[in-house]
Amino acid sequence: MENVVLIIHLLLALALIGVVLLQRSEGGGLGMGGGGGAMSGRAAGTALGKVTWVLAAAFIVTSIVLTIVAAEKSAGASVLDRLAPAAVQPAPADEDTSLPGGGSLLPPSPTGGGALTPSAD
Numbered sequence: 001m002e003n004v005v006l007i008i009h010l011l012l013a014l015a016l017i018g019v020v021l022l023q024r025s026e027g028g029g030l031g032m033g034g035g036g037g038a039m040s041g042r043a044a045g046t047a048l049g050k051v052t053w054v055l056a057a058a059f060i061v062t063s064i065v066l067t068i069v070a071a072e073k074s075a076g077a078s079v080l081d082r083l084a085p086a087a088v089q090p091a092p093a094d095e096d097t098s099l100p101g102g103g104s105l106l107p108p109s110p111t112g113g114g115a116l117t118p119s120a121d
Contacts, residue, residue: 002069009062016055023048 023046 002066002073005062005065005069009059009066012055012059012062016052016059019048019052019055023052
């Protein structure tokens with residue numbers, strides 16, 4: 001069932017992209033031009049506009065269905081529970097895990113040689 005809904009979801013996404021690309025551009029970014037669209041009281045008048053709304057609604061419905069199916073599938077389980085206990089093993093004691101050159105991750109101290117003190121030039 002999940003695979004069927006996922007395939008429908010992907011087909012809806014491709015169809016929605018295609019329909020949006022086929023629509024006439026009204027100029028102006030983010031719907032600022034043309035006088036129509038979501039900011040006015042008028043509904044979409046063209047057939048492509050209505051198809052876009054239908055595809056968008058179907059896309060949202062399949063998104064919600066996929067979310068519900070995924071939540072039911074993982075109910076009561078954690079991602080950490082799926083990890084194998086053998087996958088988390090400490091490093092052997094004889095293995096050298098120090099940093100290259102034997103250094104540490106801490107910055108050098110300012111009193112250790114005066115290399116970080118500003119010059120009086």
